[in-house]
Amino acid sequence: MIFTLGGVPLPVLARARVYVCGITPYDTTHVGHAATFVWVDTLARVLEHVGIEVQVCRNVTDVDDDLVAAARQRGLSWHALATQQTFRFEEDMRKLKVRRPTFEPMSREYVTDVIFLARALLDRGVAYERGGTVWFRGAGVAEGVGLTPEEVQALLVASGGEPADRQVEHPADVAVWRRSVAGEPAWSSPWGDGRPGWHAECAAMATSVLGLGIDVQAGGHDLAFPHHAYSSAMAEAAIGAAPFARAHMHVGTVRYRGAKVAKSTGNLVFVDDLLQAWPGEVVRLYLLDRPWSQGWDFDEDALGFAATRLEDLLSRAGGLVEDEAATAAALAALAHDLDVPRALRIAEEAGGGTLRTIGKLLGVL
Numbered sequence: 596m597i598f599t600l601g602g603v604p605l606p607v608l609a610r611a612r613v614y615v616c617g618i619t620p621y622d623t624t625h626v627g628h629a630a631t632f633v634w635v636d637t638l639a640r641v642l643e644h645v646g647i648e649v650q651v652c653r654n655v656t657d658v659d660d661d662l663v664a665a666a667r668q669r670g671l672s673w674h675a676l677a678t679q680q681t682f683r684f685e686e687d688m689r690k691l692k693v694r695r696p697t698f699e700p701m702s703r704e705y706v707t708d709v710i711f712l713a714r715a716l717l718d719r720g721v722a723y724e725r726g727g728t729v730w731f732r733g734a735g736v737a738e739g740v741g742l743t744p745e746e747v748q749a750l751l752v753a754s755g756g757e758p759a760d761r762q763v764e765h766p767a768d769v770a771v772w773r774r775s776v777a778g779e780p781a782w783s784s785p786w787g788d789g790r791p792g793w794h795a796e797c798a799a800m801a802t803s804v805l806g807l808g809i810d811v812q813a814g815g816h817d818l819a820f821p822h823h824a825y826s827s828a829m830a831e832a833a834i835g836a837a838p839f840a841r842a843h844m845h846v847g848t849v850r851y852r853g854a855k856v857a858k859s860t861g862n863l864v865f866v867d868d869l870l871q872a873w874p875g876e877v878v879r880l881y882l883l884d885r886p887w888s889q890g891w892d893f894d895e896d897a898l899g900f901a902a903t904r905l906e907d908l909l910s911r912a913g914g915l916v917e918d919e920a921a922t923a924a925a926l927a928a929l930a931h932d933l934d935v936p937r938a939l940r941i942a943e944e945a946g947g948g949t950l951r952t953i954g955k956l957l958g959v960l
């Protein structure tokens with residue numbers, strides 16, 4: 596069976612390497628994060644079901660300016676806050692039946708890799724140093740996405756990963772390594788005390804953990820640019836091979852009250868609250884029963900419908916008989932760009948063993 600994601604056949608061999616950008620652990624998990632990690636878990640489950648060995652790498656961005664600011668506000672050290680919030684996140688994932696990834700690197704453990712990456716980019720002439728910060732030349736990255744320079748600038752600033760004092764040659768340049776001042780996390784480097792830039796952290800972790808090329812780069816839709824575009828461009832420039840990722844899984848944005856669910860705006864639906872009110876399987880079914888790449892509006896009432904749907908599925912999943920043709924058809928739907936709604940409809944109609952196989956595979960039964 597050929598598995599395709601966004602039109603790209605996956606993988607070439609019986610092994611797939613998936614890198615998903617994990618959390619910055621300074622706040623409780625929101626529904627947008629949950630959707631991303633539930634979808635990546637489902638991708639891995641389905642690939643494994645068709646005989647592919649899957650390696651999932653989900654990082655923790657525990658070196659981050661927002662994290663440092665949040666910790667300072669609460670009177671905690673940044674690593675204490677990161678540890679506390681990572682624990683809460685793992686609890687949420689467990690309740691949503693998201694399996695532990697194969698690798699869970701923390702940014703703080705890959706600082707040396709970022710220094711090597713910065714050196715490689717400097718050697719290749721695609722980066723330059725100014726006052727202790729190493730900047731990656733990003734003009735080509737920005738041109739490649741078809742955005743206007745103003746849009747690129749707005750997205751770079753909104754992504755929160757860039758310092759205000761941008762002593763750059765080009766507005767699309769981003770920090771691979773940046774100088775730290777007193778009170779900021781700092782490691783020694785050939786350019787003085789500093790810390791990794793966000794895009795460089797993921798480029799370093801993905802290549803260090805999974806190798807010089809990956810099958811899927813995954814994350815929320817808003818990570819496509821600048822984060823994924825820049826981390827891929829850095830990896831490609833350092834390694835000298837492209838593309839870094841064969842396919843992308845940019846999970847559709849979740850909206851609430853008409854606006855994107857985001858930490859930066861405070862328009863939030865916390866997974867913790869949903870899991871207080873509903874079993875994990877109901878929330879998981881609600882997140883999965885839709886096309887993964889499209890944006891959607893969160894609706895509390897729809898969770899009630901998901902609960903009723905789950906009860907219906909459970910009542911139809913009895914009996915020993917498995918309709919093999921129906922199971923194969925449902926699996927074919929999943930192999931075609933993870934069409935969960937279609938697979939569920941087929942399995943629901945067949946009931947019995949087919950519904951159990953598909954429901955368990957999706958982690959909802």
Ligand SMILES: [Zn+2]
Nearest residue numbers: 616617797822
């Ligand atoms: Zn990332």
